[in-house]
Amino acid sequence: MRDGIGFGGVFLAMLCALLAHDLLRLIFAALGLSVVLASLPAMLDRSRAPVASPGHQPQPAQLESWQGPIQAREQGISRACINGYLADRNGNGWSDVRPRTQCIATSP
Numbered sequence: 001m002r003d004g005i006g007f008g009g010v011f012l013a014m015l016c017a018l019l020a021h022d023l024l025r026l027i028f029a030a031l032g033l034s035v036v037l038a039s040l041p042a043m044l045d046r047s048r049a050p051v052a053s054p055g056h057q058p059q060p061a062q063l064e065s066w067q068g069p070i071q072a073r074e075q076g077i078s079r080a081c082i083n084g085y086l087a088d089r090n091g092n093g094w095s096d097v098r099p100r101t102q103c104i105a106t107s108p
Contacts, residue, residue, distance in 0.1 A: 002006055017028065017096070063102050064086070064101075065103070065105075066079060066080055066081035066086060066103050066104070066105060066106065067080055067081070067105070068081060068082070068105045068106070068107040069082050069087070069094060070107070072089070073089065077089075080094065080098070081104060081105040081106075082105075084100060084102055084105075085097070085101065085103065086100075086102075086103045
């Protein structure tokens, strides 16, 4: 007789461990899904925004238009609009204008 569990015993132990793991995973996934489904009506109620009447449309703020950084550098302009904010050209690249000023880039 051999000592120890043998191949069949190890195989069955691993199979039982994997099945237990999958069962626990499915139980936790089902619990998580039930929590999400229970809170779904509340999330839908919050996501419904009131519709504005056609006569009352908010006006967007008037922002200055500036060239993007590549075109500004090519044209020798010292200011450009980068990521929606005004920037000044310096020796090492660009620096933000203080106070931070929003703008619209006219070039891609």
